Amino acid sequence: MSASAADAPYAALDPITVLGALQDAGFPCDGRLLQLNSYENRVYQAPLDDGRVVVAKFYRPGRWSDAQIAEEHRFALELAEAEVPVVPPLPLQPGPALEVDAALPTLGHYEVTPGQRFRFAVSERWAGRAPELERPDTLAWIGRLLARLHGVGRRERFAHRRTLDVATFGRQPRQRLIDAGFVDPEIDRGWIAASDAALDEVERAFERHGAPALIRLHGDCHAGNVLWRDEGAGAGPHFVDLDDCCMGPAIQDLWMLLPGERGAVEAALYHLLDGYRDFMDFDDRELLLIEPLRTLRMVHHSAWLAERWRDPAFPIAFPWFSSPSYWSQQTTELREQLERMRDL
Template structure:
């Protein structure tokens, strides 16, 4: 059964049956939340607060990888790190219903960080420093980051499919080759001998200001990586990116020293993220939710803009590490 077909079976009754299989009693109110890789719903509970039900995309992570994510979150929660951990029922946090793994977590309300708020950037740096200090032991089952391999595989996938317009392919191949060469050189200059556990996707939408404290959400992409992976996503295209970076690092170093050599990896991770995003949309294009949410993906304009993004990576290379 394909992932798309499996998700298509997540009708309201199936969602309620899954939630109630844990022993909770739903009030039948279901609200889909903004998630495409997995399926996430807010589900009302009788005489209690709503819960968040997350249904994992089949075939993406193994049971061992999901359990390691949950164990990490429970440990972080016990240590006082502000994260949202899964709810346990009779000692279990991961459940299987109709062939789909799912988990429940408490609903957290609040606001996402402001992109250019320097005080908040300092607080985010503190939070990520606290997280990295608490996650000191590398993952056993989760993936380890390999940005060069990611670029190679994503670009090959794009070039071998029919979505990238034929007339753009020669220019795309040249641009990917150029960025690949620059990434190889940068990784030769510095790549840590030991990777460390990181959140892996700590963009603003995965952070929530709740009761005057930032919380990290959605550890779906937690992995072995490098510290800067969890920091650079908070740098925005403003007039003072260096000041933003300074605030983040200063907050981070309230908990851990930051190896300044990692700044040279920002361009590598940025390039990989841009190529991977296009390849991800292409890979999931059979999923009706993607066609509805990203209708512009199949247009020539999208691919022109994507190519221009890659060219911008080359033009701006090294700005953050100088």
């Protein structure tokens, strides 16, 4: 991918292109499109001529390989087959500018210009609202569904997707930040020292508490990726966006649903695990990995912002990232994480 394409990877993805890709894939639209909130990919809601509504996800060029996307799709289809409430991709049909692999007909390659293609998938639109995570019964219900998701996740391993470990989500992103010049060794030396010490402590935490069992996970199971349906046979929570599915410990899919107020964490975790244990055993040693995993997410998130910073959408959405106070704040938070991990 050229430098200009990397800076603005979606410059050629206009509404006509989106509608053309859907038409070729067998989903003729009525001409309306609604762009949904997504920074990493481009996601559109599209009403069809037959009255149905679908969601089309166009993958960020260069982020995942075809093999990694294939594992995401197969995991979603496997979960749906097991009646875990996720939104799986739909089969596509090949068209004049659309290539579809017969072995995985849910992933399309749409040619915009010679040599430039967008990979995309289509799914049904499942509407919903934010879950009421302050309710014990809601937390227990989500816990039960996560246990069922993890039960499917334990059946086999990903061969191509990432593993949530210190190297992949900590050391490597940290080094990319430094190598790319986003961290100035003179100005930001506090962050450099704090991040290094915090990642050392993450490694010690994993060593102290034993290597956790690694399973296929949702990977990014925060409240925004859980939608609640109020009516019909599918009432209750369902999971969306398996874009970050990975190998990792089960607690990764639980801790991001906990409240920000630390005094309420224990009660929320009790209700989540109460539901989880209805379907799946849980290794309590993984509770000691919550702060280490939070630390990895902090470092990884900073690197994610830096690597996307030349995409025009990111400075608009995250203006504080370029502010002088950002690295100072991150330094303080990493030092706080270091103390929390030492107290485990």
